[in-house]
């Protein structure tokens with residue numbers, strides 16, 4: 195959510211941001227509604243002030259035993275009370291309408307964000323790692339998993355329906371190793387490890403921006419104010435709601451693990467092979483709460499990206515970084531980089547990480563605040579990036595490190611988390 199004062203003073207900037215983000219919000223309608231609310235609020239407050247004056251006059255008339263004046267003033271007071279009684283429901287309803295529209299206003303993209311209509315216009319700006327060359331017929335991730343009995347999709351579908359999977363054997367161990375590898379590295383970078391709820395209340399989803407527009411992607415627990423999170427970002431955004439943090443406590447640096455659940459509505463028929471796009475997966479999330487300062491946000495944006503790059507480099511996976519364009523970045527972001535790892539079987543890069551900074555757009559929605567050095571209470575800035583998401587990362591990992599004998603080499607960095615094992619599929 196943007197500051198209403200900012201929208202009032204910069205309507206054209208906000209309209210342009212909406213246009214660039216394919217966001218259909220009508221800013222003129224929002225400002226007209228806002229004016230209605232302000233006018234009505236003013237009327238009600240004026241009437242309340244008159245009521246206060248009247249009650250003083252009534253006491254004065256009573257002291258002077260002026261019965262007629264006192265009765266007239268009481269009658270006038272009744273009329274004012276009726277006016278307020280009639281206007282208040284209208285004021286509340288218009289105020290709620292304005293709030294619901296404010297939730298739909300996008301953040302302003304940084305000028306460095308490429309202008310584009312969709313992901314085809316994201317701009318790659320960094321490549322790392324030599325693409326693998328195989329002198330044998332290389333398998334895709336699903337065939338490799340079947341070969342080594344690392345997955346059972348049929349039985350998972352029996353239990354949980356489409357886009358589900360069972361990880362078996364070394365794939366199950368590999369996923370846990372990757373989670374530990376990521377949590378361990380981030381903890382050693384001073385990020386506080388969290389294992390957060392995968393169930394969260396409505397306000398947490400409004401806070402991170404998933405609600406209201408992305409509600410169709412979220413599983414709801416029947417008859418409860420509880421929903422399954424698609425990312426630990428939701429749970430962490432909700433944790434500090436309504437608190438006022440001390441400036442000197444910032445930045446808060448979290449590395450949060452959670453199972454993630456996504457309906458993947460609208461992706462029917464897309465990425466249906468193997469475990470690329472599924473309803474439930476595990477993710478280790480980097481999350482920063484910092485002071486409300488653009489330079490500070492940009493610093494952490496680069497740091498979160500670098501952390502993920504280090505993890506991927508240690509996994510020895512070729513990747514590229516793309517600057518996500520305005521049409522693909524979503525409402526809340528100021529800037530967004532995706533990391534895409536090379537998938538040999540597809541001969542293209544596929545997304546494995548997504549890094550964003552949002553200034554105070556989430557903080558305003560979730561009421562996350564801090565007291566700065568001058569004692570001023572402000573909304574914080576928030577940022578997030580994937581550290582590891584599995585089984586998505588298993589796809590480039592298994593394919594890139596497959597050997598001529600069909601086994602898969604486990605990268606050095608992961609071996610300590612796999613009991614020192616060096617290969618999958620070797621005795």
Ligand SMILES: Nc1ncnc2c1ncn2[C@@H]1O[C@H](COS(=O)(=O)NC(=O)[C@@H](N)CO)[C@@H](O)[C@H]1O
Pocket residue numbers: 424425426427456458469470471472473475477479545546547548549578579580581583584585586587
């Ligand atoms: N349906 C899915 N199936 C498997 N992996 C997924 C799915 N959706 C997302 N992911 C993985 O989770 C990563 C982060 O998801 S994201 O929506 O892009 N971004 C976030 O959730 C942010 N909180 C940063 O992690 C993706 O890059 C991808 O690796």
